[in-house]
Amino acid sequence: MNHTTSIPGSYHLSTDQQYAAYVNPQWVRLLSALGLNKVFNRSFGAELFADNGDVYLDFLSGYGVYNVGHHHPFVTQELIAELQSQRPSMLQSHVPTLAAQLAEKLCQLAGGKMEKVYFGSSGSEGVEAAIKFSRAFTKRDWILYAEGGFHGLTCGALSLMSNLWWREGFGPMLRETQAVPFGDVKALRQALQTEKYAAYLVEPIQGENGVKVPTREYLHEAQRLCEKHGTLLVIDEVQTGIHRTGPFIASHYFGISPDMVILAKALSGGQVPVGALLMRSDVCRSVYSSIDKACVHASTFSENALAMRAGLATLQIAEKEKLGERSTNLGNFLRSELMNRLSRFEMIKEIRGVGLFNAIEFQAPRSIGLKLLYAGFTKAHPGLFGQMIVKTLFEEEKILSQMAGNNFMAIKSLPPLVITEEQIVRYVSAWEHVCELASRTSFWMQGLRIAAKALAPDRACPNAVPKAGAEVLQERALAEV
Ligand SMILES: Cc1ncc(COP(=O)(O)O)c(C=O)c1O
Known part of the structure; x- marks a missing residue:
């Protein structure tokens, strides 16, 4: 996009050029190739307002940070008040009032075994902390995780992700980690019987795997087996927390009682990064075991007043506006x-989710015409079909969405929890129209042209087109159809 910037020294560059020059040129290329590079002037609730007056619906929610909606007035008011108070925020030599308040509130809301909180500034930081705390408590080194999950892109978190695409080229990760298939009780039992695992770290619903929902029995059995074999059950609620699935955490939906819970994303109120690792008191004590160890695990920005105030404001809004009930009812x-x-469309495989945490998964077409076109798409790039759906939703219907990071055939549906019924009706109509468009040859031809044009020398991100010459790719793909 060619909007100019007022930053001194770079007035001659558009934002795209400046970002490409100084941050990440592949990101600009990818967004441009997909037609997603749009300037929005304002966002509020579930809506994004473009400079040309178009109004988009946000069904991505910034990867799940906008549960209370964009620019909730109470979050804004609380943050302004905090700044105007001129209270010290990060003295690193005081007992922070707001951190104490937020920690108490989080433990009350999560209930069960949750009695202590460690604050960080992201989901990955929570995962890193969970690895350290569970090792300290159990005196075991190994961490078990579920295949297909997503836990963040720091080295510890990456060590708990089976999709090697995220790890490639970054050298060795933690060695003492092991994956089990998600939902497979037998495999879990076999692994936990070894009694070498400090933790089983797992999402209650695998978001980036296409919102995969396990059975209640699986998670209950996981809890029972963990208790039996001295392994801590760590539930990654970074996406599912703060009422995304209805209850405060998805663990409540499934009726399980974890030893640790990781929160982040939506706790920020969509404004100030904040993460929280909730845990049992005895686990916490194993790390902060003496006065000498009072700050053995810490981070400069954790517990900063703006983040804590954003968290407290978010929880107040969630309670006042009954976002949990909204999520359950609107999700249904x-x-x-x-x-x-959508069920009538042959490529729709499944519509699934809990509360407002949903995905629409596609399957390969059965009809002969579409089968050939689909084969051409898959040859060009496994993510091309999903990306074309996202692009068409965006360009034709003004809906912002995203395909799942570990499942290219699933489009995630994560609106802010303040979305209205009318907006959902608009979204569903948009989907119907896009599915109709996807039954036409023009949709597929456009996809092949885009794939060819993208000519990515590298895979800039999971959604990028692999290394290939434009002509080669176009010829190859068109030859398939
Ligand atoms: C389930 C889950 N855990 C952890 C993370 C990592 O969070 P962050 O990006 O804040 O580090 C994510 C991010 O998408 C996530 O979805």
């Missing part, structure tokens, strides 16, 4: 509307 409405309107 969304899924039933989507099923009514």
Whole structure:
């Protein structure tokens, strides 16, 4: 996009040029190739306002940070008040009032065994902390995790992710980690029987794997087996927390009682990064075991007043506006509307989720015409089909969405929890129209042209087109159809 910047010294560059020059040129290329590079002047609630007056619906929620909506006035008011108070925020030599308040509130809301909180500034930091705390408590080194999960891109978190694409080229990760298939009780039992694992770290619903929902029995059995074999059950609620699935955490939905819970994303109120690792008192004590160890695990920005105030404001809004109930009710409405309107399309495989944490998964077409076109797409790039759906939703229907990072055939559906029924109706109609478009040859031809044009020398991100010459790619793909 060619908007100019007022930053001194770079007035001659558009934002795209400046970002490409100084941050990440591949990101600019990718967004441009997909037609997603749009300037928005304002965002509020579930809506994004473009400079040309178009209004988009946000069904991505910034990877899940906007549960209370964009620019919730109470979050804004609380942050302004905090700044105007001129209270010290990061003295690193005081007992922070707001951190104490937020920690108490989080433990009350999570309930169960949650009695202590470690604050960080992201989900990955929570995962890193969980690895350290569980090792300290159990005196074991190994961490078990579920295949297909997503836990963040720091080295510890990456060590708990089976999709090697995220790890390639970054050297050795933690060696003492092991994956088990998600939902497979037998494999979990076999692994935990070894009694070498400090923790089983798992999402209650695998978001980036396409919102994969396990059975209640699986998670209950996981808890029982962990208790039996002295392994801590660490539930990564970075995406599912703060009422995304209805209850405060998805662990409540499944009725499990973890030893640790990781929160981040939406706790920020969509404004100030904050993460929290909730845990049992005895686990916490194993790290902060003496006065000498009072700050053995810490981070400069954790517990800063703005982050804590954003967290407290978020929890107040969630309670006052009954976001949990909204999420449950609107989620049921969304899924039933989507099923009514989309089930007739041959490529729709499943519409699934809990609360407002949902995904629409596609499958390869059966009809001969589409089968050939689909084969051409898959040859060009496994993510091309999903990306074309996202692009068409965006360009034709003004809906912002995203495919799942570890499952290219699933498009995630994560609106702010303040979304209205009318907005959901608009979204469902948009989907119906896009599915109709995807049944036409023009949709597929456009996809092949885009794939060819993208000519990515590197895979800039999971959604990028692999290394290939434009002509070669176009010829190869067109030859397939
Ligand atoms: C389930 C889950 N855990 C951890 C993370 C990492 O969080 P962050 O990006 O804040 O480090 C993510 C990010 O998407 C996530 O979805």
